[in-house]
Amino acid sequence: MAENKKKIFYAEDSDSLVKLMSYKLQNEGYDITVFTNGENVYESVVADKPDLVILDLMMPIKDGLTILKEIKSNPDTHNIPVIMLTTNAEEETILKALESGANEYITKPFSTAVLLAKIKKILG
């Protein structure tokens, strides 16, 4: 019987972090798709409807906040939970992400255990 794995999209431009998180998330039993820039993330979300999207705020081609706004303004995708990764803990940046509909945020540098706990909390 095919296992019904929860699908996570992870968009992040740091190659090392992408590899590390992919390994950790796969170990936890998630089906993970990675993007190393902002291109095609939104289109893939619309097409595949993942269970969770993790977006880095600063990414080449398209930034995380723009993708977040696109996801949250589309009635087909607005219910998909989004975790934002921010590089600075500035109140304004975090507020912008939360106002745009982010379900959670985490600031870099972060502990992978904390990110995993937040993912588990959202996905149940």
Next chain:
Amino acid sequence: MKFYFSKKLLLICGNLFPSGDQLLYILTQIILFLTIVSILLVITVLIIRLLNKSDEKRKSVFLSKWEKRFYEYLGSPDDPNKLLTDVKPSQYKFLLMVLRDLFSLLDGKDLESLKRIINETSIYNFLLKDLKSNRTKRIIRAAYFFGAANNQNVKAILFGHLYSNKTDVFIYCARALARINALEYASAILHASRYQKELSTDILISILLEYKSDVCKYLLERLKFEDDYYKRISIQIFRFHGFREAADSVLEIFQSSTNKKLLIECIKYAGTIECIDAIPYLWEHFEHPDIEVKTAAIEALAKIGGTELIPIFAQRLYESSFEVNIAAAEALLDSGEKGIKLLKIIAKSNSDSRAAAVAKFVLSENFIEIEDE
């Protein structure tokens, strides 16, 4: 006589300029030489590309085996030396590339695991050798890792590099000392920075801000024995940390100094910590002939506040200096509701005047509507 000279000239020219055959020979030689040089260049490029490709291949083969072990180790209490079993020193550079990236991205137990790889394995000696070398790239790499891993054993070697004639070496070693929070070297960083011609003040400040806030106390203790440069940079650090304990010393400098840059730094500090005791001195500088000093005084007074200053700020909107006008408009903005109200009145009063234009500009920059009254 004329004929004689023409003949002699012909003879000289004949010797200087080669004949047709000679010219052909020289050209052939030049073409041959250029062809050989081009072939050698192409071969060199090909060899470099091949070496890079082989290095990339070695890197990906190594990482594909090593990374899984590394990910399992991260955040665990395992011995980091197990990670290096079967790893040759020639492969350390590959794993250091991964570590370098992750040092700035990870925190908590993951970060502790990374630090242990640097401090408790043979990587330590590998990097120590680099730090003691005279090769810039190696020193920079080692300094980065020792700073990130908070290694207390290498402080003296890092200090030795502060007087390097290479600015990059200074920056990385000073930053490492600051990240280690080696307070005893904070003054040395400041002193050595004078000899770094390519170092900007912003970078120096960013280095010193890597120290924990207790660096302020250390800098303050030495403030009165030091020169204007030391004082100016130290006061900037006090300002960024909001270090109020330096207020008395800064006020003393504020009253006695004639150094413009230092004066501005004192004013900015007084504004940032909202130092009420500085108000009389700030008033004095309100009419300072230097626009930068005057602007700084207006901005500082605006931060300290008090609605009684509003009419005085408004007056400064009609001065001839644009910098002073902008500072005054922003000061009104910072003065709260009354200041904003006055700014709106000025903006609406006469659309052609300079004061109205500045008021409009500052209001619109801060997304405040003029017509909502």
